[in-house]
């Protein structure tokens with residue numbers, strides 16, 4: 312083994328000792344640069360098929376359906392302080408984005424915001440963490456373009472007809488000039504009814520961007536029955 316590789320290997324072991332990395336899909340320990348354990352590499356990542364959905368004048372892609380181990384990974388990422396899952400989940404999302412969108416044409420990556428008070432309580436916005444990982448991967452700037460200004464009820468606790476009303480007026484544009492003529496990639500963790508993304512896309516389009524693309528880690532649209540049994544904990 313080359314000397315440089317040995318030094319790199321030792322460094323990786325030291326870092327993983329203090330900050331162990333876990334497979335998002337089964338919580339087993341993984342090597343620092345891996346994005347899953349070997350088993351989930353085959354059974355989860357190997358089974359990922361891009362899901363495409365329409366969102367107003369835009370569209371959304373997701374590498375996963377919101378079910379099983381993916382659902383567990385996202386719930387832990389979002390609600391159980393596993394912010395470190397941003398890196399492996401964003402890595403899978405990046406692959407789908409590369410396959411589905413002209414990445415070279417994207418000027419700006421942004422994300423679905425949380426209300427500042429909610430973010431203080433959770434300590435991070437999971438969609439922002441994903442967006443920042445993607446920005447690093449693609450070397451594209453990441454910016455907060457929207458603000459959530461209204462306290463809303465949990466979407467999953469409402470009837471479909473009430474969800475739209477709940478989010479009405481919830482989001483405002485932070486700065487119109489940033490977006491004019493730009494191709495923007497909007498990131499969220501999960502797409503369920505699509506109402507949250509629709510509200511955000513509508514706001515972004517009011518600033519006259521050239522194009523808005525959306526991408527999420529998982530889509531729950533095809534799993535309405537499952538959602539009733541195990542409600543999606545959507546913001």
Ligand SMILES: [Zn+2]
Pocket residue numbers: 334335336337338339347348349350351352
């Ligand atoms: Zn695993």
